[in-house]
Amino acid sequence: MRMSSPDLILASASPRRLELLATIGVAARACPVDIDETPRPDEPACDYVLRLAREKALAGREASATPLPVLGGDTALSLDGRILGKPDSDEQARAWLRDFSGRSHQVISAVAISGPSGLLDACVISDVHFRLMEETEINAYVASGEGRDKAGSYALQGRAAMFVSRIEGSWSAIVGLPLCETAQLLSRQGVTPWLA
Numbered sequence: 726m727r728m729s730s731p732d733l734i735l736a737s738a739s740p741r742r743l744e745l746l747a748t749i750g751v752a753a754r755a756c757p758v759d760i761d762e763t764p765r766p767d768e769p770a771c772d773y774v775l776r777l778a779r780e781k782a783l784a785g786r787e788a789s790a791t792p793l794p795v796l797g798g799d800t801a802l803s804l805d806g807r808i809l810g811k812p813d814s815d816e817q818a819r820a821w822l823r824d825f826s827g828r829s830h831q832v833i834s835a836v837a838i839s840g841p842s843g844l845l846d847a848c849v850i851s852d853v854h855f856r857l858m859e860e861t862e863i864n865a866y867v868a869s870g871e872g873r874d875k876a877g878s879y880a881l882q883g884r885a886a887m888f889v890s891r892i893e894g895s896w897s898a899i900v901g902l903p904l905c906e907t908a909q910l911l912s913r914q915g916v917t918p919w920l921a
């Protein structure tokens with residue numbers, strides 16, 4: 726992989742989006758930003774993740790002082806009109822997984838890229854169906870710690886794949902960054918390292 730010259734700045738503290746970008750040949754340099762992630766009253770989930778992705782990209786633009794494009798992303802879940810981010814506690818994670826058991830919820834993922842073409846963004850909604858889970862499985866999964874820093878308290882790319890019987894949408898969006906839409910936005914910002 727090309728390590729010396731990044732294609733863009735990733736306004737994120739999480740290694741996951743860096744790894745996802747690397748899978749499509751994009752080298753990013755991480756620039757962590759700190760923004761308030763509290764949803765506004767009655768804010769629709771897509772509006773919420775788009776707002777946070779844009780705020781991350783703009784905060785990254787200010788913090789990094791670089792001409793490179795700056796990418797922000799955000800992922801949250803929607804279930805019965807509630808927006809779920811990362812769990813506050815193991816107890817909350819267990820309660821959420823009980824809610825997911827035997828039904829579908831939505832994962833909403835946004836990307837925003839600040840670059841020469843302005844601030845471009847996209848929001849992707851995916852349906853994730855969980856099979857019925859036993860209480861012992863839920864307890865063991867939460868105790869594994871895998872879901873602690875993940876939206877909705879699970880990782881589809883990890884052990885939680887055991888519980889997900891089907892998805893309708895974008896796998897990469899569910900695990901943190903919609904790569905199809907990201908590549909299209911990057912092209913519009915003049916970044917196409919996969920063509921080199």
Ligand SMILES: Cc1cn([C@H]2C[C@H](O)[C@@H](COP(=O)(O)OP(=O)(O)OP(=O)(O)O)O2)c(=O)[nH]c1=O
Nearest residue numbers: 737738739799800875876879880881899900901
């Ligand atoms: C649903 C799901 C989420 N996630 C992750 C993706 C995101 O990293 C995280 C959602 O939190 P985010 O707030 O979107 O991102 P982050 O805190 O990891 O990184 P930053 O804010 O610094 O950019 O949940 C998975 O890894 N797998 C999954 O199956």
